[in-house]
Amino acid sequence: MVDAAGDRRPDADPTGAPRWWGNAALLVTGRPRLVWPLLDADPDPRARLVAAVYRASAHLHRDAGAPVRRHLLALDAARYGDGELAARIDAVPLDGDTEVPFRVEWATGRELDPRLLCTLRGHSDDVRAVATAVVRGRPVAVTGGVDRTVRVWDLAAGRPIGGPLPGQTGRVFTVAAGTRGGRPVAAACDDGTVRMWDLTTREQLDQHLDRTTDYACELATAPDGRPLAVTWADHSTVRVSDPATGQRISGPFPHHVDAVDAAAFTTVDGRPVAVTAGGVHDRSSVGWAWDLALGEPLGEPLGDTAFTGRAVATGTVGGRPVALTTALHAQVRVWDLSADRQLDRPRGTRPTETDMVATALLDGRSVAISAGYRETVELWDLATGEQVGKPLEVQSERVLAAATAVLDDRPVLVTADGPGNVRVWDLATGEKVGELPKDQAGTVRAVTTGALDGRPIAVTGSSDRSVRVWDLATGRQLSRFEDYCTGGLALVDGHPLAVTGSRDDLRLWDLPTGRPVGGPLTGHTHSVRAVATTVVDGRPVAVTAGNDKTVRLWDLTAREQIGDPLTLHSDWVETVTTGQLGGRPVAVSGSYDGTVRVWDLGTHEQIGTELVFPEGVHGVLMAPDGRLVVRFGYEVACLTARAFL
Template sequence: MSDDLRDIRPGVESAVAAERLADPVFLVNADPGSVTALLDAASGPAARLASSVYRASTHLHPAVTAGVRRQLLALDAARYGDRELSARITAVPVEDEPAASWGVEWATGSQLDRSVRRIPTAHTDALLAVATAVVDGRPVAVTGGTDRSVRVWDLTTGRQVGQPLAGHTGQVCAVATAVVDGRPVALIGNSDRTVRVWDLTTCEQIGQPLTGHTAAVSAVATTVLDGRPVAVTGSGDVRVWDLTTCEQIGEPLTGHTHAVCAVATAMLDGRPVAVTGSHDETVRVWDLTTCEQIGEPLTGHEEAVRAVATGVVDGRPVAVTGSEDETVRVWDLTTGRQIGRPLTGHDGWVLSVLTTTIDGRPCIVSGGEDWTLQVWDLTTGKQVGEPVNGNTDKVRAVATAVLDGRPHVIAGSQDGMVRVWDLTSGGQVGGPPTGHTGDVNAVATTVVDGRPVAVTGGDGTVRVWDLTTGRQIGLHLTGQDDWVGAVATAVVDGRPVAVAGSHVQVWDLTTCQQISEPLADHEEGVNGVATAVVDGRPVAITGSWDDVRVWDLTVGQQVGEPLTGHIGDVNAVATGVVDGRPLAVTGGSDGTVRVWDLPAGQQVGEPLTGHIGDVNAVATAVVDGRPLAVTGGDDGTVRVWDLTIGDQVGPESVFPLGVCAVAVVPDGRLVVGFGWEVAVLARR
């Protein structure tokens, strides 16, 4: 431990850690041992984030210079989704080092520790309830859990609004919101058998707690009855409350033989109704005007019904229920019959459900014990996209909100965290984008509908990314083998296309549809692919574990003899033009980069050396009139080479994992694939 830390008293250790970890100059220039000594004492969101950023590549920090450490920290800050912190780190001056040449615009975070890639909420235990509202024009979330606290969060900034709503003497089991006399309010169901009403504008409790239940209040919903805002609460029975007078309406609704777990409200034939789910495995519908049950119980679940939501499909009111039997079921409230087959996909209890609209389609979002959110088309019953992963424990509560005109889901889980997910893109808000679940082996760039995009491949998928926002565009391209070793882009008949896969398939990037059969058939899978024009003919150049080949894209046939020279596998291919002649640039497992004259079919000059280990990635570009090659390798470095003089230009960039893919955007930015991650660098 450094001398200036020896005299820190335990009482101020957290404050010192928070101050120093929030200082990018300290993170970059301090001895790594001094920083590491503070990591466990980090407190507050900024310090905890800085601690996570530092830990991401902490194994490399002692062995590198402060300049390289600056680059690694900027990259890891972007991997955690904090572009502002990344920019501040990049701008840190380092003694005897030039200013950073590259800054990180954005990066994915698939390989980061999920326990720290989250939105901190200050809750100290499981979150059991989430609801949303609008306060003073701002969308907010109201959360509660086993730590007995209720907190309000501004969904735009991710910050807590005011102090916790205090005074609860039991676990917070349920949350709902309503508008009473023009004021947004929150209703909180407690294990102390009470319901409390809070004014969300003033954060003050309204009146006395609503009492009468004889067990924990585990469900709350709101609706309007005869023009009055009312609450429907579930416990051992179901009760209805007038929110204007805070008095109970009528007698309790009885019929369930076990505790009520969930409540939702709807309109049925012009009448307000409540739909309840219970441990007795049934779903019941109640007329809130007469306080009587409508029809027979809805049966079919084989375990407790833990979640209920309502919606409308083709003009029919429906209920959606989730159960401990791991299914989601949809019910026609008019006929009392189940619609279609149970929706299966969760590997554990379904603990939360809601209905929403995505791209004009009514959908279900369900969360459960398996830590995932799953999205279903309410009309067809089919799953939409892939399950949303990223939670680190059971998803106990979900709610929806509209942010920037897009539907979002707010999920509370057993780990005490609230996470916000964009339902259109499937990405987490407030955290780095994720996508690939295995190594990113290939990257290429192009323009689709006027947007610069990157195309990445590796884990059996090919994904398209908007380089401006850092978000994935649509779902990944399907139909690939388990391994995607190559990606290139071109324009065919005026359409941007991607050439990708281990056996090279062509995809229309506008429609995301495959448009041809595999181009080439090496004896082994294709590791690299690039496109060029040679003697007026469009060609593809492919590199494999055997050699480099050139293919006429018009007729789909090989041109000339294979290009040989690498000792070992050919891992990457790119093309460029030097002095008017089309060239191919290849990287191999022999650690060399080689340049080939395509019309002559011969190697140009001596191999370019410098990488220690396999060269996995090659791209080309013209910068300030100079033709350049950019290469990445197992040594975790990205190097830039001048193709005219055959020498390296400037210092290499260092990454915490082996570099598997590189591409150059026409505006000069670099797209780098390392491990499972994708990052975009911009010259400063």
């Protein structure tokens, strides 16, 4: 393989053939069980980056079809900042497969860590305990959780070994692994009993042993066999001590910001290391590996926003020391503790820890607007992913909702924060140009913008169930009514209406007066999470999404549901947006199940196959130029429609 100048590319071998990590088709269409052993076969830094990309979402794509795998690999390459690799992966042709309707342009990568070796996925509820052992010469993990199962995993392959171990009936909060008569065994403790299994035969050895009362997650065994205790003061400062003498071995380690839930010990490069896990609120330092001799962190913190810190264990895979931590969505993650696994990769300055996203046109280009747990709002060029101008100083700890509008021929942003402040910002200058009266009793959680009699308006929804209509130019309240969330604005028979989602129904309101228009539209069996409006064949239509895992279409003129609900999502549908794709009206829905689905509003059919994301999807927006912006976990991805659409 040569480049345009005739020089051999660095991802080719001496014969010019691409190495495994330079072969995008192999990554996309190769059998994962054959690709997996290659991930550690080459020490080249480029190979390690590709291996990290492949591992990042392997638990999702290894058993999926090639279109889903191509999308996830391109997404994770973009999250690692390698646009060239993402483009090569996306260009792999797929014959005879249903196409993914969008391709990745760029994405943020805050939650990525190259030390992640694999994610163990199989529990159906929170994982509360984890331990490691060696069975027939292979490293395994033993996990237990709230789903009342104990499971065994092959750490080298990242796969489960059979189904759950037999006999477990209660929720599992503690597991341990060791030997009994020279054979590897595992024990699990629930609310009343301790059970033990032979890990080689998977047979239960003992039943209904007396529950131990001296177990504490802060006790572990050091590499030299000594029992050590991990303690903390003020819920966060970690110390390691010898429980026999009370003598401090190492610490204090002050990096955690919440209670430490679990700890384990291992050896890295011959040095004793402690791995500590913070609680679910420990957002800034979720997990740490500590050099006990130096009393210093061993590299950057482990984990991401899916980290729960319920349990931690250590072991060895392929001669490398690893840590196992529990995560959200019933997962266990395996981390490489070796220092040489760090990657020097471009990460850019794209948005991090994003909690909401809006889009706008600014100086002729489409921009994304991101905000979250910080006091700034940032603008990003959707075409390049680069930051536009300086962040807006919004003077709020967290922005809960935002929408864009045009005020006096200027693009503006309307933001709502936790204390109930609703402010208006000039996107071109970053200056605050207005603020709505703060008379809501609750937190403002939703904002929609539109026009009424040619005037720009904002509609805000508060936790006190009040929905208010505001004149953005004057800041005057025009009307008020009560419902659970704001949705979209529509023009029905010449009358401007607000469309809102309630507990399990849809309601229409007259914007000038705030009075209800007719009775509720029923159909959803659980809460409505999102509402969007559009026009299909000249008729105003609402698209709703809810906790009943459905997307529904409504004719706002006839005041009735259109057809059957769209039911392909497997979890709550959190977000929905509408737009145009290839000249046809579409709706795009995002769910906690980690998928985005595109629906043809004319045929009520899904377009292409679903887009799969590593975390639950909490926001989707169609930008003015047709790009799709997706918020998954605390990350953002920008996608563009494929040519076949």
